[in-house]
Amino acid sequence: MALDKKQPVTSDEALAQEVLKKYDRESDTMQYTGIMAKIISAIAISFSVFQLYTAFFGVLDAQLQRAVHLGFALALSYLLYPTCKSWSRSRLHPLDALLAVLGAASPAYIVIMYRELAMRAGLITTPDLVVGVIGVLLVIEATRRVVGIPMVVVVTAFIVYAFAGPHMPGVLSHRGLTPEQLVGHLYFTTEGIFGIPLGVSSTFIFLFILFGAYLESTGLGKFFIDIANAIAGWASGGPAKVAVLSSALMGTVSGSSVANVAGTGSFTIPMMKKLGYRKEFAGAVEAASSTGGQLMPPVMGAAAFLMAEFVGVPYIEIVEAAVIPAILYFAGLWLGVHLEAKRTNLKGVPREQLPKAWVIFKERGHLAIPLIVIVYLLVTGYTPMRAALVAIVLSIAVSALKKSTRMKPIEIIRGLEAGARNVLGVAIACAAAGIIIGVVTKTGVGLKLASGLLALSGGYLLPTMFFTMITSLILGMGVPTTANYVITSTIAAPALLQMGVPVLAAHMFVFYFGI
Numbered sequence: 001m002a003l004d005k006k007q008p009v010t011s012d013e014a015l016a017q018e019v020l021k022k023y024d025r026e027s028d029t030m031q032y033t034g035i036m037a038k039i040i041s042a043i044a045i046s047f048s049v050f051q052l053y054t055a056f057f058g059v060l061d062a063q064l065q066r067a068v069h070l071g072f073a074l075a076l077s078y079l080l081y082p083t084c085k086s087w088s089r090s091r092l093h094p095l096d097a098l099l100a101v102l103g104a105a106s107p108a109y110i111v112i113m114y115r116e117l118a119m120r121a122g123l124i125t126t127p128d129l130v131v132g133v134i135g136v137l138l139v140i141e142a143t144r145r146v147v148g149i150p151m152v153v154v155v156t157a158f159i160v161y162a163f164a165g166p167h168m169p170g171v172l173s174h175r176g177l178t179p180e181q182l183v184g185h186l187y188f189t190t191e192g193i194f195g196i197p198l199g200v201s202s203t204f205i206f207l208f209i210l211f212g213a214y215l216e217s218t219g220l221g222k223f224f225i226d227i228a229n230a231i232a233g234w235a236s237g238g239p240a241k242v243a244v245l246s247s248a249l250m251g252t253v254s255g256s257s258v259a260n261v262a263g264t265g266s267f268t269i270p271m272m273k274k275l276g277y278r279k280e281f282a283g284a285v286e287a288a289s290s291t292g293g294q295l296m297p298p299v300m301g302a303a304a305f306l307m308a309e310f311v312g313v314p315y316i317e318i319v320e321a322a323v324i325p326a327i328l329y330f331a332g333l334w335l336g337v338h339l340e341a342k343r344t345n346l347k348g349v350p351r352e353q354l355p356k357a358w359v360i361f362k363e364r365g366h367l368a369i370p371l372i373v374i375v376y377l378l379v380t381g382y383t384p385m386r387a388a389l390v391a392i393v394l395s396i397a398v399s400a401l402k403k404s405t406r407m408k409p410i411e412i413i414r415g416l417e418a419g420a421r422n423v424l425g426v427a428i429a430c431a432a433a434g435i436i437i438g439v440v441t442k443t444g445v446g447l448k449l450a451s452g453l454l455a456l457s458g459g460y461l462l463p464t465m466f467f468t469m470i471t472s473l474i475l476g477m478g479v480p481t482t483a484n485y486v487i488t489s490t491i492a493a494p495a496l497l498q499m500g501v502p503v504l505a506a507h508m509f510v511f512y513f514g515i
Helices: 011-023 034-057 062-080 094-112 114-120 126-146 149-167 179-187 196-218 220-232 238-254 257-274 279-295 302-311 315-344 357-379 384-399 409-443 445-457 461-475 481-491 493-498 503-514
Strands: none
Touching: 034 062, 034 196, 034 384, 034 409, 062 094, 062 126, 062 196, 062 409, 094 114, 094 126, 126 149, 126 179, 126 409, 149 179, 149 409, 149 481, 179 409, 196 220, 196 238, 196 302, 196 357, 196 384, 196 409, 220 238, 220 257, 220 357, 238 257, 238 279, 238 315, 257 279, 279 315, 302 315, 302 409, 302 481, 302 503, 315 357, 315 503, 357 384, 409 445, 409 481, 445 461, 445 481, 445 493, 461 481, 461 493, 461 503, 481 493, 481 503, 493 503
């Protein structure tokens, strides 16, 4: 999460960034200087340029588009995330350099051999097998570095299950797969690593993340916080209500709970503590509020784009379905904060110390124009890719309307770099999720588990929903939202679908409880 370029970096913001690096893997990257920093910038900018080029002039064939996307993501992941936390954060280790080269080369093999692979129609040669094994292992190791150990454990468990099928009990039993069958399915088809999750990451998600990076660069985050202060800062429990409202507003563009905490929490948590709120309460309010950011339309978390592809509906239908639950979520938080403030007699900030809403809108209201336009474009039938492209260009254009918000050419270029860096966590999680989907489709374990849940519930809807909820809660622990949705939608959702629940309702159900 980039800090507002128009504001000086405060001690609270600096502390927020340090905490983010400590607890959020995606923020704890290498800090290069000199020529290495320029190389990283060049690769990241090239990544964004490739995505913009294919968005403007048409995406490549599915497997080619996804292979190039993964090649960039793996190379940057190994260059930015060291093998060990104890290693130097300013000098590239030779092992990481080697893995970065392999990370770019293994997907490049698919690009170079694309025609021959298509002609062979699934027949795997020894070189294919070697490259495929290297590619799968690189994805798993990148997942460990960027996403975290829990996701690696889940992915590894599915791979083990693919081989251990004949030895599994009851409904979990299957014939088992050979290494050639598994690697061929995971790495050389669009059913595994290069499946729908990576496909969505290489098209819609990248552009929306780039759009969010540019909006943050214009200072929209600070605008949301100031507006929330002006609206609710004076009320009973004002600072906590500001946390809820600003997180809801920030969620409309970020779709990331972690970025939401870093962006709004550095302002709202110190304010709450200053006015007498318990530090535990202040942190809990901000964490719960920021989690809702991935549920708040129009730019929801990456999982919402996956849901549109899995369910087979336009993204705007996902947005429409999510509006009321998002409003209810934040209304519940607002009510909880209000009751706590009344119980403990916590006051708001004096009105004279708060900014005036009309002044804020007059000075920086134009920054919200791209957000309004992207909603309009989605509602009127534009594809998410086209809507995001227009919004990216518009975010740069509207920032130039006033000198105080105008982006310099170097800041526009840095936005390209920030977008590429911000997408790494999602891209790697989508690739890892593809391994899970590949095993599920090859072994049929999803339907088997669904049958087990139905048998456990006796075929009744409410017990099935209860057991599906518990399953989603367990499967969602310790993994990011994108991977969480992929796991729950392939393992838990089929049970609801077999009970006749509408497909979108079933996917929303496991999505929310997984979170």
